[in-house]
Amino acid sequence: MLLGPGDDAAVVAAQDGRVVVSTDLLVEGRHFRLDWSTAYDIGRKAAAQNLADIAAMGARPTALVVGLGMPADTALSWVDGLTEGLRDECALVGASVAGGDLASADFVVLGVTALGSLDGAAPVTRAGARPGQVVAVAGHLGYSAAGLALLLATDSGSEQAAARGSERSGRPLAEGSPWASSSARVSTALEEVVSAHRRPRPPYACGPEAARLGASAMMDVSDGLLQDLGHIAGASGVRIVLDPRAFAVDEPVALAAKEVGADPMDWVLAGGEDHALVAVFPEGVRLPPHWTVVGRVETGEGVTVTERDIRVGGWDHFRG
Amino acid sequence: MLLGPGDDAAVVAAQDGRVVVSTDLLVEGRHFRLDWSTAYDIGRKAAAQNLADIAAMGARPTALVVGLGMPADTALSWVDGLTEGLRDECALVGASVAGGDLASADFVVLGVTALGSLDGAAPVTRAGARPGQVVAVAGHLGYSAAGLALLLATDSGSEQAAARGSERSGRPLAEGSPWASSSARVSTALEEVVSAHRRPRPPYACGPEAARLGASAMMDVSDGLLQDLGHIAGASGVRIVLDPRAFAVDEPVALAAKEVGADPMDWVLAGGEDHALVAVFPEGVRLPPHWTVVGRVETGEGVTVTERDIRVGGWDHFRG
Structure with a gap:
């Protein structure tokens, strides 16, 4: 400045x-x-x-x-x-x-x-993905959506009305969470995803890193991975195929899903606001461990998830 | 881009x-x-x-x-x-x-x-005015305030309510202005200041020009000349003295003032939103004709208008 x-x-x-x-x-x-x-x-x-x-x-x-x-x-x-x-x-x-x-x-x-x-580099747009390349993610997926689900589950009209009365003046409601009686391990995990919803942690340094590693397309995941990859597929004129078995569902997300009876893979694939980075790299690229390859680019259009059966089997199926 | x-x-x-x-x-x-x-x-x-x-x-x-x-x-x-x-x-x-x-x-x-x-030039801030320098204005003063006064004079609760019903769907109210029966010359003048309120015409090119001419401080007049010059005086640690006789009150502004019984110099000195540029130049600078010298910088603080008597005499006093 x-x-x-x-x-x-x-x-x-x-x-x-x-x-x-x-x-x-x-x-x-x-x-x-x-x-x-x-x-x-x-x-x-x-x-x-x-x-x-x-x-x-x-x-x-x-x-x-x-x-x-x-x-x-x-x-x-x-x-x-x-x-x-x-x-x-x-x-x-x-x-x-x-x-x-x-x-x-x-x-x-x-x-x-x-x-x-850009410090001399070319901008990485949405339009550079080519068939044969790989799709990789850095950062969190599903945390913010899990936190939102927990907040919604604990939200009631009366609490909301009470909070509106004291808005802009103090801390938001914290007491009375239904998970206050859970084990310490579960409580900590649930607090983590709520905290992630309030304060996402984008992997900022991975953006310039991806550019240096030759990324041909990149976005941050703000509206959900499937939707945002849809923009890359559309702008690049390609089809993106994700392998759900490639995703690790982190424990806090899994525990939150159990808490509210949801499928955590829904949050991983469609939850927004974690601002993870998803990038497309040339085939054979050697990526640092904080990048996880989750799919590949093919000819065609749209985004497909292989072997994904949203309701039957659920997320455990993909971890086992 | x-x-x-x-x-x-x-x-x-x-x-x-x-x-x-x-x-x-x-x-x-x-x-x-x-x-x-x-x-x-x-x-x-x-x-x-x-x-x-x-x-x-x-x-x-x-x-x-x-x-x-x-x-x-x-x-x-x-x-x-x-x-x-x-x-x-x-x-x-x-x-x-x-x-x-x-x-x-x-x-x-x-x-x-x-x-x-900035195309290689140094930014012209609010803090560079020095005693002995001159204050000059480019662009319109008082137009937007005059237009606002006319709009307020023609505004009524019912008109406003009716307009709210059709808002975001069409053109705003235009009929029924009290000056619709005025002479063509007056009507044109009044329409001009109303138009200036809706769509100001900042003298954009005068900004880089002022920098080339050695301006030591500059602002656009968004809150009113006196108030905005107060920011320059404060940031520069100087006193600014304006000569009201140096201001030309343009005919549309004068006619609007007559229409609503206002002092047009109030609008010229305190009206905002015309986004004229006011700049401080070294003494002896030769300014193009679209710049009008309206005052000088002295030691001290604040903004003073010489011989200004807001209610007694009025604007005609300063033109005669």
């Missing part, structure tokens, strides 16, 4: 003569709930999902600018919490909050724009 | 290794009214106020990214109109709409971020 907040505009370094830019609009009640997440968590998540878009181009995030709309009676401590969350998430990747704008609104709304640098 | 919409992020050229960035959040009912402005006008204005922030740094706007939140029943034609407005305003300066995000919201909200290039 060459010139920070406080002027009409900020000035950010873009050493290789290009800047990567992505924007998101986040609306209270649609993208976050004030009774489920603290201001700090909302800041972390708002930053994370934009910074992940930059990483998904193979770029390194450099700066964030944020427009914040909120009711006039919003507590200053809430704004401070949000700002701290934005700043801390940026700090994970060496980026800065370069500027912002405050506006009055009937509910909280965030306009977040992230900038990034 | 090196890579446009349709991927996780866009890639924009930043030839000199830096990018200027500014963001604004615009909320229905606060920053625009759907019964006063068409979608096209809202797009033009939303783009203009961000592009003007870039120009106010001495930079050339290169790209815009936009997050749009709106109710699910918003007409597609409304979105098309907005997009067209954003694009046409960008086209005035050779910039492009590089990307966007759509979200569901209870009302229309826009998160607009503009990028720009």
Whole structure:
């Protein structure tokens, strides 16, 4: 950041003569709930999902600018919490909050724009996947969807109404979770996926790494793996075939699924908001262990999951 | 623009290794009214106020990214109109709409971020004004405030309610203005300031020009000349003294003031949203005719208007 907040505009370094830019609009009640997440968590998540878009181009995030709309009676401590969350998430990747704008609104709304640098590399788009290449994932899958399912399972109209009354003023509801009586191991696992829903952990460094490893296409998983791979398949004019046996269902996700009686593979394949990175690499590429090959590119169109039987067998079938 | 919409992020050229960035959040009912402005006008204005922030740094706007939140029943034609407005305003300066995000919201909200290039020049901040330098303005002053005053004068609860019923679906109310019976000359003038309120015309090229002419400080006039110069005075640690006789009150503004019984100098000095550029130049600078010297920088603090008597005398006093 060459010139920070406080002027009409900020000035950010873009050493290789290009800047990567992505924007998101986040609306209270649609993208976050004030009774489920603290201001700090909302800041972390708002930053994370934009910074992940930059990483998904193979770029390194450099700066964030944020427009914040909120009711006039919003507590200053809430704004401070949000700002701290934005700043801390940026700090994970060496980026800065370069500027912002405050506006009055009937509910909280965030306009977040992230900038990034390709550091001389070519951007990795959605359109470069070719038949014969392999599909690999880095980061978490299914955690955020599992956390959302647990939050929804514990949500009630009265709790929500009570929380709305104290919104923007304090911490969200934490007591009374149905899993409070579970074993410590289960409780810890369930807290982990709820925490992942509130504050995703995108594998930022894997974006530029994928570019260096020759990735031909990449996205961050924001809407669910199947849907996002559908965009790559469409833009590249190819068919993507996933092998469900290649996915490891992490224990916290599996335990959450057991808790609410869900199939964890649904969350792994269709859950959004973890902002894992999914990339397509040349056949024969040697990938570091944090990348898991989960499928391959073929001629054709669309996304297929081999041997996937969503209701019969369930996820244990694929682990055994 | 090196890579446009349709991927996780866009890639924009930043030839000199830096990018200027500014963001604004615009909320229905606060920053625009759907019964006063068409979608096209809202797009033009939303783009203009961000592009003007870039120009106010001495930079050339290169790209815009936009997050749009709106109710699910918003007409597609409304979105098309907005997009067209954003694009046409960008086209005035050779910039492009590089990307966007759509979200569901209870009302229309826009998160607009503009990028720009300094093309090798140093950014012109608010902090460089020095005693002995001169203050000059390029662009319109008082037009938008005059237009707002006319719109408010013709606004009634019932009209507003009726318009809310048809919002996002068609053109705003145009009939029934109290000045419809005025002479053609007056009507044209009044329409001009209303149009200026809906669609400001910032003097974009004057930003980089001011930088080339050695401007030591600059802002765009978004909140009113006195208030915005107060930011320059504060950031620079100087006092700014304006000479009200130096201001030309344009005829449309004068006629609008007469229509509603206002002092047009109030609008010129305190009206916002015209996005004129106000800059501080070294003493003795030779300025092109579209720059008007309106004051000087002294030691001290704050902003003073010499011989200004807001209520006694009025604007005619300063023209005679």
